[in-house]
Amino acid sequence: MQRERVCLKHSPKGVIASAEVLWPHYREAIEHRFGCKVYNRYGSREVGPVAMECPHGSLHVNAADLIVEIDEPDGSGVGELLVTQLNNVAFPFIRYRMGDLAAMVRRSCPCGRQLPVLEKLMGRVSDHIVAPDGTLIHGEWFTHLFYDVEGVALFTFRQTGREGYVFEVQQDSGFDAPAFERAVKVAQNKLGPAAKIEVKFVERFEASPSGKHRFVVNECPDETGLLAGKSVPTAVDSATAGDRAR
């Protein structure tokens, strides 16, 4: 819609996002094009809706249907989500490992709901990158890198080993090579001098079986200490505006 400069003639009451991580720039683009607020939702096919965003931006847990727990939270309260169903009488899932990282807090929300709130929802365990020195870097950090780089249609950042990383990039018209190189340099600084980053330009990304594009893939969670079910390193590092490529 952005590319074709299409806008709706009417404005829906809201847009509910689902399935993939709702990155801030996605939210911004959808709200701009649809002329309404975007409400995030977190859930899965197996257990249904787990949390839904209220008008004040809190992701409230669907506590009437589910017990949600955080497994082995780190210092910032982030750990893997475990979900137990209360209303699935045919085949209840008990402490079902969602494979996603988040923190959960009990705080009062201006909307008046008393339901617990999910915070720092970070997507799949395997969407995290580990620097050669063991620092955990949130996958979102890498998606921020290309916000301002023209002509990057799609990319995937892969961790292929303890010190090996590959940037796969699909170009669009108006590819800004110097800006792209600056972004890669920012990544190199973030990962440290021991990191070996390779850049590969691809004609077109193949769609995954689920249809979702994965921007960040850790291919060796085992080797890098990110194996699902184990606690994750404590130094969770999310993107900051200052780290962005300019």
Ligand SMILES: [Zn+2]
């Ligand atoms: Zn609320």
